[in-house]
Amino acid sequence: MNIGRAAEMSGVSTKMIRYYEQTGLIPRAARQDSGYRDYDEADVHRLRFIRRARDLGFTVEQIGGLLDLWSDRSRASADVKAFALEHVERLKDKMAEIEAMVRTLETLADHCHGDDRPDCPIIEGLAEGDGAPSATARAPRRFGKPGGQTARQPSAAKRTR
Structure with missing residues (x-):
């Protein structure tokens, strides 16, 4: 399946899938003849695991440790x-x-x-x-201009343009 379908099935954005590939959380996807990434059910399962770990507040580094534990059946x-x-x-x-x-x-x-x-x-x-x-x-710092307008706050006329 392509990256869009893998994203849809896993709940992980395509941008994050590419990031997880780059950081090594998921293996590099196989490529189709067209050059598009090709994912399988195992990849989607791994992405769901990663998404759930992120939902629980684990960092990318910690998720790497969890994935190591997950794949080590002798742990x-x-x-x-x-x-x-x-x-x-x-x-x-x-x-x-x-x-x-x-x-x-x-x-x-x-x-x-x-x-x-x-x-x-x-x-x-x-x-x-x-x-x-x-x-x-x-005394508060003033960033005044003539007419009471501040450098950080444009007048209402300028904000509505």
Whole structure:
């Protein structure tokens, strides 16, 4: 089958199939006389495995390790379990980092008036680097042009063109 059909059957985009070939996660596809890639059911099965592993947050490098384990019929299931549990711990660490980011952004947003004034604790917190509004807030940087238009924000007339 061609790459489009393999993509459709596996749920992996053609671009990613080419990438997985390039990185060695899947073997180079056989070529038809026309030069088009030719995939079989085993390739589609491997692509589905890769897609599911990506859906679970495994990196390309980790997927390579999982594929090695998958193809090694003499492997112990304890090795696979240990691999999965290590990933669970990394995911938990990442969840804690994301939760901390959410809390910080919520705190910054709670301190922002959300009005027409230029001072903004969100921007100040980002500028300070600690994620918290500064007690000694500096005046915000102005990128002013005549008429109140800023360099980063074109006028409404220019945005609608």
